[in-house]
Amino acid sequence: MNRFLLPTEVISGPGCLVELKRFVKAGDKVALITDGPLVKLGLADIVVKVLEGIGATSEIFDEVPANPHAEVVNKCRAFVEGMGASVVVCLGGGSPMDVAKVVAMLATNEGEWEDYQWNMKQPTNPPLTYIAIPTTAGTGSEVTKTSVIIDRNTKKGTGGDFFFAKAALLDPELMVSLPPALTATTGVDALTHAIEAYVGKNHQAFTDALALEAIAILAEYLPRAFANGTDLVAREKVAIAAAMAGLAMDQSGLGVVHAMSGPLSSYYDIPHGLSNAVGLPYGMAYNLIAVPERYARIAEALGLDVSNLSFREAAEASVLMVEELLDDLQIPTDLCDYFIKYGTDEADILKFAEESCKMFLMRNNPRNPQVKDIEEIFEAMLK
Ligand SMILES: NC(=O)c1ccc[n+]([C@@H]2O[C@H](COP(=O)([O-])OP(=O)(O)OC[C@H]3O[C@@H](n4cnc5c(N)ncnc54)[C@H](O)[C@@H]3O)[C@@H](O)[C@H]2O)c1
Ligand SMILES: [Fe+2]
Structure with missing residues (x-):
C-alpha cells in the first residue's frame, strides 16, 4: 500500500515572507524559533517587523544549535509554554525547524518529549499553528512530517502527520546570506x-x-x-x-x-x-x-x-x-x-x-x- 500526503501550503518567491499575514492574525503571540547566527545577521528582525505589521507580538528563542539535542527541545518547550504562544514560526535551517515542529506539538499535549521520541507516545490534541520559513535549501524539513533530534547518542527521526507545518514560505531573499x-x-x-x-x-x-x-x-x-x-x-x-x-x-x-x-x-x-x-x-x-x-x-x-x-x-x-x-x-x-x-x-x-x-x-x-x-x-x- 502506498500513501502520499502534503497538507503544507508551499509558497515561494522573493518577498513571499509577507504571506505570513495569511496564517498569523492581529493579537497572536508568536514564538519565533531560530538560531543565534540568524539573529546576528538581522534575519529574525525582518520576520519580527512583518509580524508587527500584522499586529502580532513575538518573542525570540534563538538557542537552537546545529544537530539539536533533546535538552534544547525541552528548553524551547518551556519557553513557548511560558510565553503562552498561540503560533510557532520558525526561521532557520533543518535544526531550528526540527525543534519548532516538536515544540508546536508538545505545547498542546501532555507528557515529556522522551516518551514521544522513544516510547511511541502519540499526541491527542492538534499542535499549535506552525509556519516554517527555511533559510537553508537542503533538509526539506519545511514540508516533512519528521523531526531529527539527538538523544542517547543517537540521531533519531520521529515522525507523524501532526508535525506537518501549516505553511512553508520559501523566500530566496532570506537565503542570500547563506555562505x-x-x-x-x-x-x-x-x-x-x-x-x-x-x-x-x-x-x-x-x-x-x-x-x-x-x-x-x-x-x-x-x-x-x-x-x-x-x-x-x-x-x-x-x-x-x-x-x-x-x-x-x-x-x-x-x-x-x-x-x-x-x-x-x-x-x-x-x-x-x-x-x-x-x-x-x-x-x-x-x-x-x-x-x-x-x-x-x-x-x-x-x-x-x-x-x-x-x-x-x-x-x-x-x-x-x-x-x-x-x-x-x-x-x-x-x-x-x-x-x-x-x-x-x-x-x-x-x-x-x-x-x-x-x-x-x-x-x-x-x-x-x-x-x-x-x-x-x-x-x-x-x-
Ligand atoms: N526533518 C527532516 O525531515 C530533516 C531532513 C534532513 C535533515 N534534517 C536535520 O536538519 C539539520 C540540518 O539542517 P541544515 O542543514 O538546514 O542546517 P542548520 O539548520 O543546522 O544550519 C547550519 C548553519 O547554517 C546557518 N544558516 C542557516 N541559514 C542561513 C542563512 N540564510 N544565512 C547564513 N547562515 C545560515 C545556521 O545559523 C547554522 O549555523 C540536521 O539536524 C539534520 O538531521 C531534518
Ligand atoms: Fe538529509
Missing part, C-alpha cells in the same frame, strides 16, 4: 534525499516524479546558487527542489548515505549536509548493482544523453557526474580532518558500521548492507 560552502553542502543534502528516495525499495510514483525533477533542478541551479549567492532565481529553484526532495524522502525513505551520516553527526558533530555530501558518491557506487536502471535515469536527470548507453554504463556515469558536481561545489572527497581530530581507530569504524546497519533508514536501501562493506566505505571516507 557558498553551506549552500553547497545543504544543497547536496537535498540531492542525496532525492537520489536515496528514488533508488529506495519503498519508492512510489509520486515520490519518483518529485525526486527526478529535484535532481534535474539541483544539477542546473545549485552550481549557480553556489557561484553567485545573490542569484534569486537560482536560490528559489534550489529551495523548491529541496522541498520536493524532502517530500520524496519523507514519504518513501532514505538509505545508506543517511544511515552512515547518523553516527558521524552523533559522535563527531559533523554537519548533516557535509557528511551526506561526502558520502553520496560512495553510497551510489555501493548501491549501483542493485538497481542500475534507476541510476541510469538519475544520469539522465543530471543531464546525460543515455540513449547509446547500457543501464550499467549510464549508472556508472551517474556516479562520475555527481563526483564532478561535488568537485565544482568544492566539497571534500573525504572526512579525514575529522578522523585526525577525533583520533578514529578501527574499533570506532566497526562501531559506526554496526550502528549504521541497524538504522531504520537502511531498510529502504536497495542493497542489503553488510557490516564489512559499510566498514570499508567508512575507512575510505575517514582515512
Whole structure:
C-alpha cells in the first residue's frame, strides 16, 4: 500500500515572507524559533517587523544549535509554554525547524518529549499553528512530517502527520546570506534525499516524479546558487527542489548515505549536509548493482544523453557526474580532518558500521548492507 500526503501550503518567491499575514492574525503571540547566527545577521528582525505589521507580538528563542539535542527541545518547550504562544514560526535551517515542529506539538499535549521520541507516545490534541520559513535549501524539513533530534547518542527521526507545518514560505531573499560552502553542502543534502528516495525499495510514483525533477533542478541551479549567492532565481529553484526532495524522502525513505551520516553527526558533530555530501558518491557506487536502471535515469536527470548507453554504463556515469558536481561545489572527497581530530581507530569504524546497519533508514536501501562493506566505505571516507 502506498500513501502520499502534503497538507503544507508551499509558497515561494522573493518577498513571499509577507504571506505570513495569511496564517498569523492581529493579537497572536508568536514564538519565533531560530538560531543565534540568524539573529546576528538581522534575519529574525525582518520576520519580527512583518509580524508587527500584522499586529502580532513575538518573542525570540534563538538557542537552537546545529544537530539539536533533546535538552534544547525541552528548553524551547518551556519557553513557548511560558510565553503562552498561540503560533510557532520558525526561521532557520533543518535544526531550528526540527525543534519548532516538536515544540508546536508538545505545547498542546501532555507528557515529556522522551516518551514521544522513544516510547511511541502519540499526541491527542492538534499542535499549535506552525509556519516554517527555511533559510537553508537542503533538509526539506519545511514540508516533512519528521523531526531529527539527538538523544542517547543517537540521531533519531520521529515522525507523524501532526508535525506537518501549516505553511512553508520559501523566500530566496532570506537565503542570500547563506555562505557558498553551506549552500553547497545543504544543497547536496537535498540531492542525496532525492537520489536515496528514488533508488529506495519503498519508492512510489509520486515520490519518483518529485525526486527526478529535484535532481534535474539541483544539477542546473545549485552550481549557480553556489557561484553567485545573490542569484534569486537560482536560490528559489534550489529551495523548491529541496522541498520536493524532502517530500520524496519523507514519504518513501532514505538509505545508506543517511544511515552512515547518523553516527558521524552523533559522535563527531559533523554537519548533516557535509557528511551526506561526502558520502553520496560512495553510497551510489555501493548501491549501483542493485538497481542500475534507476541510476541510469538519475544520469539522465543530471543531464546525460543515455540513449547509446547500457543501464550499467549510464549508472556508472551517474556516479562520475555527481563526483564532478561535488568537485565544482568544492566539497571534500573525504572526512579525514575529522578522523585526525577525533583520533578514529578501527574499533570506532566497526562501531559506526554496526550502528549504521541497524538504522531504520537502511531498510529502504536497495542493497542489503553488510557490516564489512559499510566498514570499508567508512575507512575510505575517514582515512
Ligand atoms: N526533518 C527532516 O525531515 C530533516 C531532513 C534532513 C535533515 N534534517 C536535520 O536538519 C539539520 C540540518 O539542517 P541544515 O542543514 O538546514 O542546517 P542548520 O539548520 O543546522 O544550519 C547550519 C548553519 O547554517 C546557518 N544558516 C542557516 N541559514 C542561513 C542563512 N540564510 N544565512 C547564513 N547562515 C545560515 C545556521 O545559523 C547554522 O549555523 C540536521 O539536524 C539534520 O538531521 C531534518
Ligand atoms: Fe538529509
